[in-house]
Amino acid sequence: MRIIHVAHQQLRKYGHNRVSWGQKLYFGLIRNGHCVQAFSDRDVAAFEAPMGIRDLGKSKANKRLLQTVEAFEPDLMIVGHCDYISNETLAEARKLSPNLVIAGCNNDPLFVPENVDKIARRVTEVDAMFVSTGEQELAQFTGHRAQLLHMPNPVDSSIETFDASLCEELPTDLLFCSKETAHTSRGELVTQLKQRLPDHLVFHTPGSFEQPGVWGRDYDRALADSKMGLNLNRQEGLHWYSSARMAQMVGNGLLTFTHASGGFHEFMPEETLVYFNDLDDLAQLVTEFNQDSFKRRYWADKARTFFHQEINSTLYAQYIVESAMELPYSHPYVWLQ
Structure with missing residues (x-):
């Protein structure tokens, strides 16, 4: 055609x-x-x-x-x-x-x-x-x-080429990249999440808190340095809506946290994406998966495989x-x- x-x-x-x-x-x-x-x-x-x-x-x-x-x-x-x-x-x-x-x-x-x-x-x-x-x-x-x-x-097999699910240790425990501030209050959630997480957990937030954003190769490197990723949309609750970052993180084998209101459980297998409902829920889940490397890697691998095969x-x-x-x-x- x-x-x-x-x-x-x-x-x-x-x-x-x-x-x-x-x-x-x-x-x-x-x-x-x-x-x-x-x-x-x-x-x-x-x-x-x-x-x-x-x-x-x-x-x-x-x-x-x-x-x-x-x-x-x-x-x-x-x-x-x-x-x-x-x-x-x-x-x-x-x-x-x-x-x-x-x-x-x-x-x-x-x-x-x-x-x-x-x-x-x-x-x-x-x-x-x-x-x-x-x-x-x-x-x-x-x-x-x-x-x-x-x-x-x-995802694309020539773009999402890294697999964090294979790695026991990486420099960053949790990654959240952003730049948009219009139509959103997610910065408040990120601020409060930082306060809730253990001090030893490395939470990298390029584009927020006066940190420079990452693009191109720098973005690829940030993904490749991270075990887990936070998929925060500027607003939550729209059916099956997500920023493209979800595919970018999942496709590179990062265990990915996303808000439950998006409804992705309707077509995603169990034990792939990690769904949260509020700040307390998210802080608990991030801490839990960060402490359990086997569980984190198992869920991340299952999600990565599904995306590369079906999405x-x-x-x-x-x-x-x-x-x-x-x-x-x-x-x-x-x-x-």
Whole structure:
């Protein structure tokens, strides 16, 4: 199948970027044997703009995408986080390629009003809309062209390559990486958790408490130095919503703690993710697993194995293509209920 993948490819990061779900999707599409043409809207806008001023290149980026559609003749276009590409351009793409199917993907949370607006605009034009929150939360977007589907945050065997579950000792006992402070009070929980945990437990929190954040290779090294990871979303309670950090930590074999309200127990096996309900619960669980290396490694290995087998980028990409093209499912995807 011929596929145009439109997303922010972060070309001008020159390798110093965070792990990208869009990159994992691109890898998965290729592994599944598709001919994929990548189109990075923001980078094209900057390349085409006068003096490289990106906002001046929006119009040109839309024209270049239509030029790409005409030249490439895709069967499917997947549009991710590409705010520069307008719905009008997608409609024009259909005129150029009348059999074209267009799928939208959104990996940002629904508690951010701006993101809700982005999804609401896209569902009027795309044929399928994949959102990283569970389908229970998507009712607000019904009644338009797009069918609404959940998509998980996958691991990728070429990216999540470390396995902390094999290690008895590592420099960091518990890791929490963050940078966002809007729409959240999770910093208060982290502060109180630090006070509750034993002094000998090494809790590393890059991006918080005036510590610099970690990106690229530094982020990889932080993961590789850690036994356990804390998956705190900016807000909890959205069905099947999690930051991408959960897949990044689990995929690298870190025992991962996440809030019970996300509902991941519905498709995750027992003794994989560690669910907590409140601060007291979390402090007790972290201390318990830190004291029991065998238990920590057993749960982490079981979770890592499940993610790499069932929530990997190859299956993820296959699911998006099959759903968008209305093909029979070739795999019993665990997130389909």
